[in-house]
Amino acid sequence: MTALRVVAGLAIVFVASYAAAQSGADRRRSGYQDMGEALQKMQDDDTxxxxxxxxxxxxxxxxxxxGAADKSCADCHGAAASMKGAAVRYPAIPKGADVPMDLEGRINLCRTENQKAERLPPESRELLALEAYVAHQSRGMPVAPPVDPRLGAFRDQGAEIYRRRQGQLNLSCAICHDDNAGKKLAGVTIPEAHPTGYxxxxxxxxxxxxxxxxxxxxLVGIRAEAYAYDAPEYVMLELFLMDRARGMTFEAPGVRP
Amino acid sequence: MANVLVNAPKTAKRGAVVEIKALILHPMETGFRSGTNGQFIPRNIVERFTATWNDAEIFSMDMSPAISANPFVSFFAVAAESGTIRLRWTGDQDFAVEEQVAIAVE
Structure with missing residues (x-):
């Protein structure tokens, strides 16, 4: 009887600790983990x-x-290593501003305020290159959105957009990336949408x-109308997504299929 | 100003097989696409890639419009003597880029 009780007791201890370990374990997956081995090697090899x-x-x-100030980024910031941690923190509210900005927006703010230069157009090669260079400094760091109470409202709006059905297909982000992540869409694994490699x-x-x-x-995929390039919705979504990926390893510049 | 990333070992044992990898920033525009004005975008591709080891050609290839942007090339060579590996890309619109790496063979 005693032996049986011990075994039963051990079983309970085992089940309880297993459950605790499962709930404590981070089950979030970066898109990196869902790619093939060849692509993972491609991302890992810097050449x-x-x-x-x-x-x-x-x-x-x-x-x-x-710009008119004839200053380079290096003139103020020195070596780019000073940008370590910037990409894992953004979007944030820069000093003197009252709305959150993504890294791209912050680079353009620096251009207009300090360099007295024109904004770089969205998706232009120079803007992406600067963004990639700054983001690369934070590679390997955990995603760490800032603790700023002013961000809360924007983040909540981002969460609302994430869960809102839209487009002709009447889908929300959450339907694919929360409810059906890991399953297939036209032969491709649906990722969990963690923005860790941008x-x-x-x-x-x-x-x-x-x-x-x-x-x-x-957005085009769900046949919704994409927001304008300067729309605040993107920053709100990014705020929510970065918070959702809090603690995950930052891997910019990522490679994806 | 071209951007190139080359990955070749700095040292190698004599007779060893070494892998040389090279990546170049290039649009590889096919010439078959039309722009927003309906006109064809002129072809702009890398036509030829050659590699020499102390001026002796060890690898070369012709590239076609079907090769993706920013082509990545990887090839092998036998390390015979110390010297310089020169990589050269030439193509449309007078594109010509040369990159060299030193390798010590012992």
Missing amino acids: ANPGMLFVQLGSQAWSKPA PIYRLEWQGLGSLKRRLRNC
Whole structure:
């Protein structure tokens, strides 16, 4: 009897600890884990990852003076290592502003305020290169959105957009990326939509693209009208997605199929 | 100003087989696409890639419009003597880029 009780007791302990371990384990998957081995190797090898070409371009742009102030990024910020941690923190509310900005917006703010230069157009090679160069400095760090109570309302709006059905297909982001993540859509694994590798080199694009471009892709996919390039909705969505990916490893520039 | 990433070992044992990998930023525009004005976008591709080891050709290839943007090339060579590996891309619109890496064979 005693032996039986011990066994039963052990079984209970085992089940309880197993359940605790399961609930404590991070089950979130980056798109990286859903790619084939060849693509993972491509991303990991800095001389095979085409995103690194843009990082190289970005390092050239970093020290190139621009605008009426004739200042380069390096003149104020010094070596790009000072940007370590910037990409895992954004979107954030920069000093003197009252709305959140993504990294792209922050780079353009620096251009207009400090360099007295024109904004770089969205998805332009120079903007993506600078973004990739800055983001690359944070590679390997955990995603760490800032603790700023002012961001809460914007993040909630992002969550609302994420769960709102839209488009002719009447789908929300959550229907694919929460409810059906890991299943197949036309032969491709549906990722969990963690923005850990942006800007990414997407093979389908044969080029580097921002999270904004990826979100527009999805919107077109559900046959919704994409927001304008300067719409605040993208930043709200990114705020929500970065919070959802909090603690995951940042891997820019990522490679995706 | 072209952007190139080359991955070749800095040292190698004599007779060893080494892998050389090269990636270049290039649009590889096919010439079959039309722009927003309805006109064809002129073809702009890398036509030929050659690699020499101390001026002796060790690898070359012709590229076609079907090759993707930012082509990645990987090839193998036998390490015979120390020297310089020169990689050269030439193509449409007077595109010509050369990159060299030194390799020590012992």
